[in-house]
Amino acid sequence: MKKEFFIGLTILAVVFFVMSIILSINIWITRVQTINDLNTNVSNLSHTLNLYSEGIIRQGEMFIDDLSDITEIYGEEKNNITNIRKILTSQNELLEQINNVVIYDVNGNKLIALHERIYGRVNSADRFFFVYHQNNTSKKIFIGPPVVSRTNGKWVITISRRLEDHQGRFAGVAVLTLSIENFLEAFGKIDIGHAGAIALTSESGILLIRYPFDEKNIGRVISDSPLFTTYLKNSDSGTARSVSRFDNIQRMYAFQKNKRYGFVTTVAVSLDEGMLPWKKQSEILIVIVVFLMGGAITSGYFLLRDIYQRARSHHELSKTTESLMTANKKLSAMAAEDSLTGLANRRKFDEALPHEVLQCAVNNHSISLMLIDIDYFKKYNDNYGHLAGDDCLRQVATSIKKTVKGSSALVARYGGEEFVVILPATDLIAAEKEAQKLIQNICQENICHEYSPFGIVTVSIGIASGHGLAVKGKERKLIEFADDALYRAKYAGRNGFFSSTHLF
Numbered sequence: 001m002k003k004e005f006f007i008g009l010t011i012l013a014v015v016f017f018v019m020s021i022i023l024s025i026n027i028w029i030t031r032v033q034t035i036n037d038l039n040t041n042v043s044n045l046s047h048t049l050n051l052y053s054e055g056i057i058r059q060g061e062m063f064i065d066d067l068s069d070i071t072e073i074y075g076e077e078k079n080n081i082t083n084i085r086k087i088l089t090s091q092n093e094l095l096e097q098i099n100n101v102v103i104y105d106v107n108g109n110k111l112i113a114l115h116e117r118i119y120g121r122v123n124s125a126d127r128f129f130f131v132y133h134q135n136n137t138s139k140k141i142f143i144g145p146p147v148v149s150r151t152n153g154k155w156v157i158t159i160s161r162r163l164e165d166h167q168g169r170f171a172g173v174a175v176l177t178l179s180i181e182n183f184l185e186a187f188g189k190i191d192i193g194h195a196g197a198i199a200l201t202s203e204s205g206i207l208l209i210r211y212p213f214d215e216k217n218i219g220r221v222i223s224d225s226p227l228f229t230t231y232l233k234n235s236d237s238g239t240a241r242s243v244s245r246f247d248n249i250q251r252m253y254a255f256q257k258n259k260r261y262g263f264v265t266t267v268a269v270s271l272d273e274g275m276l277p278w279k280k281q282s283e284i285l286i287v288i289v290v291f292l293m294g295g296a297i298t299s300g301y302f303l304l305r306d307i308y309q310r311a312r313s314h315h316e317l318s319k320t321t322e323s324l325m326t327a328n329k330k331l332s333a334m335a336a337e338d339s340l341t342g343l344a345n346r347r348k349f350d351e352a353l354p355h356e357v358l359q360c361a362v363n364n365h366s367i368s369l370m371l372i373d374i375d376y377f378k379k380y381n382d383n384y385g386h387l388a389g390d391d392c393l394r395q396v397a398t399s400i401k402k403t404v405k406g407s408s409a410l411v412a413r414y415g416g417e418e419f420v421v422i423l424p425a426t427d428l429i430a431a432e433k434e435a436q437k438l439i440q441n442i443c444q445e446n447i448c449h450e451y452s453p454f455g456i457v458t459v460s461i462g463i464a465s466g467h468g469l470a471v472k473g474k475e476r477k478l479i480e481f482a483d484d485a486l487y488r489a490k491y492a493g494r495n496g497f498f499s500s501t502h503l504f
């Protein structure tokens with residue numbers, strides 16, 4: 001019972017364990033897949049935006065290169081400048097991100113501008129790009145840090161080139177400004193979630209553009225971030241995770257360094273936001289599994305309880321059956337037993353006789369019957385008392401039993417002071433020998449009986465015998481013949497036996 005319960009419990013525990021493992025593996029795999037998908041998405045986006053930004057800057061570079069070449073070729077005389085302005089105006093439509101295009105002379109004074117509305121100082125000799133070209137003889141374009149445009153007060157990034165005169169001396173700067181607003185508009189159309197971020201950073205680590213826009217972040221130096229101190233040192237592109245220094249949000253980001261201009265494009269998505277579908281899916285899965293496991297445990301519990309109860313009932317039933325059987329045995333023994341002598345009773349004898357006769361008939365044997373009666377028992381009773389009479393009956397019964405012990409004979413109390421012995425497979429001669437032996441044995445018991453002429457308790461025996469086949473169905477006759485023989489034994493003087501002369 002306990003074993004079955006334990007097995008059931010073990011099965012439940014194993015199912016629980018296996019399901020937990022499968023669930024954990026599944027959640028872990030989907031987590032890895034989600035992270036991989038996020039990585040792929042941000043990588044693709046950073047690559048695309050890198051190309052997009054490169055395209056714009058490339059156009060700006062070509063534009064400013066052409067403009068610079070023309071200015072250098074034609075010189076900065078007033079007539080030529082008027083013609084250059086015409087060219088400039090006609091090219092304006094080429095690049096929608098253009099905020100303004102300005103040519104400055106050697107002193108930083110504006111020669112030509114695409115848009116004339118100027119805020120603040122007209123002279124730009126103080127601008128970073130101007131100082132850079134003044135001190136740098138390279139005629140390659142320079143992407144400057146973000147500045148507030150003096151044309152319209154908006155944030156811009158500058159693409160500039162050094163101008164030289166025919167002797168190769170510094171002659172001014174041609175500069176094209178790109179509105180950050182336009183980039184932000186383009187970046188804003190990309191779905192990177194509510195907490196995503198896109199940034200363009202210069203090669204030296206100056207933040208040029210960042211979406212979502214926050215003025216205080218523009219121009220911040222992030223060259224000490226892991227992106228610049230570690231990742232970009234190992235590879236021009238890749239993915240990483242970090243907590244943003246701008247808003248403290250943990251993000252997964254992809255970076256891509258532009259090979260041509262060196263700026264770095266980063267696209268970042270919030271880890272919490274990016275992992276949200278996985279979290280929701282995992283939660284649903286956990287709820288389903290917990291529900292299923294709960295169901296399994298509940299039904300398992302009821303099943304085990306049922307097994308336990310059934311096993312207990314079965315155990316109790318077998319115990320009850322066992323004690324019932326013992327009681328039955330006792331009862332049937334009691335029902336077949338004479339309470340005074342412990343011999344088989346008359347009922348048992350009545351049942352056994354036809355059965356024994358049948359056995360003898362089947363086995364082609366003879367059967368004999370002895371009826372034994374204590375002599376002068378009334379006198380014994382009258383003189384020694386009823387209780388002494390009972391003792392005497394018990395002693396005689398024991399003696400009879402001892403005498404026929406070992407044979408298949410059945411000894412029963414026939415009634416009162418009378419006993420009967422069935423002797424299966426015994427013919428008359430053998431039965432007479434048994435009777436003789438019995439008379440001797442009882443005499444040897446030497447039970448004092450002063451009121452008998454023999455001085456001791458004696459018995460008289462009547463014997464009847466016949467072949468099983470002949471006696472079969474006439475058992476009553478066998479008893480009558482034995483009784484008749486007993487009567488004759490009494491008549492003959494007692495303490496002896498007489499065999500019936502009646503034949504079947």
Ligand SMILES: Nc1nc2c(ncn2[C@@H]2O[C@H](COP(=O)(O)OP(=O)(O)OP(=O)(O)O)[C@@H](O)[C@H]2O)c(=O)[nH]1
Binds near residue numbers: 375377393
């Ligand atoms: N103590 C005792 N006496 C019993 C029991 N059953 C019968 N008796 C007595 O047995 C006696 C039988 O007496 P009788 O039938 O006259 O026969 P008897 O005195 O033995 O005379 P014979 O058989 O002719 O020798 C009676 O006194 C019964 O009371 C018993 O269970 N216990």
